[in-house]
Amino acid sequence: MMIQLNETHDPALRSWVASAQEPATDFPIQNLPLAVFRRRGSQEPWRGGVAIGDQIVDLAALHRAHPFDGLAAEALAAAAQPTLNALMAQGPAHWSALRLALSRALRVGSSLQPVLAACLVPQDAAEYGLPARIGDYTDFYTSIHHATNIGRLFRPDNPLLPNYKWVPIGYHGRSSSVGVSPQAFHRPWGQIKAAQDAAPVLAPSRRLDIELELGWFVGPGNALGEPIPLTQAEAHLFGVVLLNDWSARDIQAWEYQPLGPFLAKNFATTISPWVVTWEALAPYRAPHERPAEDPAPLPYLDSEANRRAGALDIHLSIALRSARMAAEGLPAHPVAQTNYRYAYWTAVQLVAHHTVGGCNLQPGDLLGTGTLSGPAPQQAAALIELTQGGRQPLMLPSGEARTFLEDGDEVILRGWCEAAGAARLGWGVCAGTVLPARPLAI
Numbered sequence: 001m002m003i004q005l006n007e008t009h010d011p012a013l014r015s016w017v018a019s020a021q022e023p024a025t026d027f028p029i030q031n032l033p034l035a036v037f038r039r040r041g042s043q044e045p046w047r048g049g050v051a052i053g054d055q056i057v058d059l060a061a062l063h064r065a066h067p068f069d070g071l072a073a074e075a076l077a078a079a080a081q082p083t084l085n086a087l088m089a090q091g092p093a094h095w096s097a098l099r100l101a102l103s104r105a106l107r108v109g110s111s112l113q114p115v116l117a118a119c120l121v122p123q124d125a126a127e128y129g130l131p132a133r134i135g136d137y138t139d140f141y142t143s144i145h146h147a148t149n150i151g152r153l154f155r156p157d158n159p160l161l162p163n164y165k166w167v168p169i170g171y172h173g174r175s176s177s178v179g180v181s182p183q184a185f186h187r188p189w190g191q192i193k194a195a196q197d198a199a200p201v202l203a204p205s206r207r208l209d210i211e212l213e214l215g216w217f218v219g220p221g222n223a224l225g226e227p228i229p230l231t232q233a234e235a236h237l238f239g240v241v242l243l244n245d246w247s248a249r250d251i252q253a254w255e256y257q258p259l260g261p262f263l264a265k266n267f268a269t270t271i272s273p274w275v276v277t278w279e280a281l282a283p284y285r286a287p288h289e290r291p292a293e294d295p296a297p298l299p300y301l302d303s304e305a306n307r308r309a310g311a312l313d314i315h316l317s318i319a320l321r322s323a324r325m326a327a328e329g330l331p332a333h334p335v336a337q338t339n340y341r342y343a344y345w346t347a348v349q350l351v352a353h354h355t356v357g358g359c360n361l362q363p364g365d366l367l368g369t370g371t372l373s374g375p376a377p378q379q380a381a382a383l384i385e386l387t388q389g390g391r392q393p394l395m396l397p398s399g400e401a402r403t404f405l406e407d408g409d410e411v412i413l414r415g416w417c418e419a420a421g422a423a424r425l426g427w428g429v430c431a432g433t434v435l436p437a438r439p440l441a442i
C-alpha cells in the first residue's frame with residue numbers, strides 16, 4: 001500500500017484559524033501534526049493536541065464534545081490520553097479518519113467551527129511532553145555521507161566499512177534520556193583518553209557535538225518472531241519528529257570499539273514536540289535512487305514502490321546561538337542545511353530490517369535515522385564534520401569560534417517540506433541547551 005494524495009493535501013484549503021494562512025507558518029491546515037501538551041506552568045493533565053497556525057486544538061476538550069463518529073471518534077478518544085501510544089497502536093485507518101475529520105472541521109465554512117474554537121490553546125501558552133512513552137529507541141546510520149565523513153576521521157585508511165551498502169546499520173539506544181524540546185542538559189562526564197600513550201581520565205566531555213536526525217515513531221507493532229515485510233512497513237510508521245542525538249566525541253572515540261557508542265550518546269536525546277504524520281508527508285515523496293555501481297539491496301529490502309517513492313524531500317537546518325549571542329540579542333546563526341532525501345536507506349527499509357530477525361516493534365518505539373549529512377561540506381549535520389574533526393573552527397557573529405559545543409550554547413534544528421502543487425509545512429523547532437557539567441564527587 002502507499003498513501004495517496006487526498007482532499008486533506010489540497011493546497012487550496014483555507015482554515016478559519018487565520019494564522020494557519022501565514023506564509024511562514026509551519027502549521028497550515030495541510031499539516032495537522034500531533035503533540036502532547038498542557039498549559040505552561042499548570043498542573044493540567046497532559047493530552048494530545050493538533051497544531052493549526054499558532055494554535056493547538058486540545059484533543060481532550062474536543063473529545064468531550066463528541067463531534068466525530070466512527071473511526072475518527074475512536075482515534076480522537078485515543079488522542080485525548082496523556083501519551084499518543086494508544087493512537088499510534090490503532091493504525092492508518094484510524095489516523096487517516098481523524099486527519100480527515102479535523103481537516104474538514106478546521107476549514108472555512110465548517111459547521112463545527114464553534115465547537116473547535118472553544119478547544120483552542122495558543123502555542124505560546126503551552127508546554128510539551130514526550131509524544132509517546134518510548135519503549136525502545138533504535139538509532140540508525142542512514143547517511144552514507146555522514147558514515148564516510150566520520151569514518152574518515154576515526155579510520156582514515158578505511159572510511160566506509162564493507163557492510164554499509166548491504167545492511168542498514170543501527171544500534172539499540174537509550175529511551176530513558178529522550179526529552180522534548182526545549183531541553184537543557186548537563187555536559188556529560190566519561191572516560192576520555194587524551195593521547196595515544198596516556199591513561200584515560202574521568203572528565204567532562206570537551207568534544208560535545210550535535211547530530212541532526214529525524215526520528216520515526218512506530219505505529220502498530222508486530223508479534224515477536226513475525227517480521228514486517230517491506231511492502232507492509234508503511235502501515236507501521238505513525239510519523240516523524242526532528243531529533244538531536246547529542247554525542248560526546250571524545251568519550252565515543254575511546255569506548256566505541258567493539259560494541260559501539262555507550263556513554264557518548266546515552267545522556268540526552270532531544271526531539272521536537274510535533275510529530276508530522278506519514279500521511280501529511282505524501283506530497284513530498286521522492287524516488288529513492290542508488291548509484292548504478294552500488295549493489296542492489298537484498299530482496300527483503302527492495303520493492304518497486306520503495307524505488308519509485310521511498311525517499312522524502314525534507315529540508316533540514318541547524319542553527320547555533322551562544323550565551324553571548326543570546327545576551328547581545330543576536331539571532332541563532334545558521335551553520336548547516338541538508339535534506340532527508342540523501343539518506344541511503346529509507347524508513348520502510350529500517351522497519352523491514354529491524355524486524356527480519358523476529359524482533360518485535362511496539363507502538364511508540366522511536367527509530368532515529370542517523371545524522372543526515374548531505375554530499376556537500378555545508379550539508380554536514382554534525383560539528384565533527386563541519387569543523388573537520390575540530391581543526392577548522394566555525395566563526396559566530398559574536399566573534400566567537402566554535403569547534404565543539406560550549407556551555408550555554410543553544411542548538412536549534414528545523415525541518416520543512418515544500419513542493420510544487422503542495423502546501424509548505426514544517427516541524428516548528430527542536431531546541432536544546434548545554435548546561436555546565438555537574439560537580440562530581442569522586
Ligand code: CA
Pocket residue numbers: 139140211213245368370371
Ligand atoms: Ca546518531
